[in-house]
Amino acid sequence: MKKNLKLLAALFIGITLLSCSDDDPILPNPPSANIKSLGGGEEIAQNDTLYLIAEINSSEEATHSWLIDNQVVEAGDTLAFVSGEVGNHEIVLKASNAGGEYSTTFSVSVFGKYRDGVWVLNEGNMTSENGTLIFISSKGVATDSVYQKVNGSELGNSTQDLFIADGKMYIMAQNGDRAGGDGMLVVANAETLEKEVAYSNAELEALSWPTHVAVVGNSAYIRDNAGVYLLNLESKELTFVDGTSGAMKNRMAVVNGKVFVPAGKKVFVLQDGQLKGEIELPGTLSGIVRSADDKLLVSCNGTPSYVLKIDPADNSTIQQNEVADVRISAGWGASPAIGAKGDTVYFSSSTKIYRHILETGETKEMTDVKNHIENAGIVYNNLGVHPISGEVYFNTIKGYGLDFLINDITVFNFSSETPVLVKDFKDYTNFPAGIFFTDNFR
Numbered sequence: 001m002k003k004n005l006k007l008l009a010a011l012f013i014g015i016t017l018l019s020c021s022d023d024d025p026i027l028p029n030p031p032s033a034n035i036k037s038l039g040g041g042e043e044i045a046q047n048d049t050l051y052l053i054a055e056i057n058s059s060e061e062a063t064h065s066w067l068i069d070n071q072v073v074e075a076g077d078t079l080a081f082v083s084g085e086v087g088n089h090e091i092v093l094k095a096s097n098a099g100g101e102y103s104t105t106f107s108v109s110v111f112g113k114y115r116d117g118v119w120v121l122n123e124g125n126m127t128s129e130n131g132t133l134i135f136i137s138s139k140g141v142a143t144d145s146v147y148q149k150v151n152g153s154e155l156g157n158s159t160q161d162l163f164i165a166d167g168k169m170y171i172m173a174q175n176g177d178r179a180g181g182d183g184m185l186v187v188a189n190a191e192t193l194e195k196e197v198a199y200s201n202a203e204l205e206a207l208s209w210p211t212h213v214a215v216v217g218n219s220a221y222i223r224d225n226a227g228v229y230l231l232n233l234e235s236k237e238l239t240f241v242d243g244t245s246g247a248m249k250n251r252m253a254v255v256n257g258k259v260f261v262p263a264g265k266k267v268f269v270l271q272d273g274q275l276k277g278e279i280e281l282p283g284t285l286s287g288i289v290r291s292a293d294d295k296l297l298v299s300c301n302g303t304p305s306y307v308l309k310i311d312p313a314d315n316s317t318i319q320q321n322e323v324a325d326v327r328i329s330a331g332w333g334a335s336p337a338i339g340a341k342g343d344t345v346y347f348s349s350s351t352k353i354y355r356h357i358l359e360t361g362e363t364k365e366m367t368d369v370k371n372h373i374e375n376a377g378i379v380y381n382n383l384g385v386h387p388i389s390g391e392v393y394f395n396t397i398k399g400y401g402l403d404f405l406i407n408d409i410t411v412f413n414f415s416s417e418t419p420v421l422v423k424d425f426k427d428y429t430n431f432p433a434g435i436f437f438t439d440n441f442r
Helices: 002-019 145-150 401-405
Strands: 033-036 044-045 047-057 065-069 071-073 080-081 087-097 101-109 118-121 132-137 158-163 166-177 185-189 195-199 212-216 219-223 227-232 237-240 251-254 258-263 266-271 275-281 283-292 296-303 303-311 316-323 337-340 345-347 350-356 364-370 392-397 407-413 419-426 430-435
Touching: 033 087, 033 101, 047 065, 047 087, 071 296, 071 401, 080 087, 118 158, 118 392, 132 145, 145 185, 158 212, 166 212, 195 258, 212 251, 212 392, 219 258, 258 275, 258 283, 283 337, 296 337, 296 345, 392 430
Parallel strands: 044 101
Antiparallel strands: 033 047, 047 080, 065 071, 065 087, 087 101, 118 132, 118 430, 158 166, 166 185, 185 195, 212 219, 219 227, 227 237, 251 258, 258 266, 266 275, 283 296, 296 303, 303 316, 337 345, 345 350, 350 364, 392 407, 407 419
């Protein structure tokens, strides 16, 4: 019996030694992989291209494949990702060799192509031609008639103002749908410009020549010839805000849920659909804008003119500067006379651009647009100032009649001693109602 056990043990050891011989294959380790963004970013605009590089680490020959939102795509070491769909997209890189498979994921956020940039709103012809929107991208590329190109329909007639809030753009048209446009108040996606809803003249029949709009939550404040109305954007109920008679045809400002309305030598303060107070001014208001630090910058026309900084929390005046040598007038325009980067304020008198520094009180002429643009005959509405770059945007037309077709949107940089004409967009405008920077609505 013992002899048989010894024989079985020897046989087992022999089989074990044979199974562990050097002739057996040793499998490699699975590969590792990484996705590298060529530009380092993780977000792009609609239809732009983001290049993603496959970085594979493997001791043996490896293969790889790409998936976009669970769909296999043909690509080599570099994936050129392009999407017209706004939102988050998942990119998966799978690498495999004889030892196994490895997957890694990269998330890309696609935002609307009109999220970041500058809008120039055109009135169009008051009786026959509807308003249009020009978009100037952050790369300095201008696109005309954006709303029509996106929606296949037109804005209302004599568009005067726009406002961006909570991802939506609100565009106010004085004559509404009288010339076949989409409505008196059009609401579009602020990033894609796809129309979401339009309020017709019939729905807003109580309004008389509305010009300006500001939005807080589910309420739109609309200025017309009578004063300011409150529109419930869901129920479409329209009510007059008592005490707002005399509201001026100029842009309103919104800070922390309060709406500040130009009203001659004072500012109406509206909140929750009611008049909550008034701010007295040293002259006739010509412009009011929200500052970068969520205060108010206000200009007053007269001799002298004034630039003020106001605290919207308690309506107190933080600073009041006299501007003695030049009037800060909005003219006949419906846009603020001033624009600002921080506490550096710009305004114009005819084609001359001035800078006022709130801290020092210094006012300085920066340039005359006529020195740069041959056909700068008429300033149509007022300048705008990019709140980040400080560049000044300026609209001019050669004249009336057919001369309005000869026009310029000029962009100036005043960071050095010599003014620099950065851009000149020729013949894009059609009676421009104003310049709007997406960064001002953040």
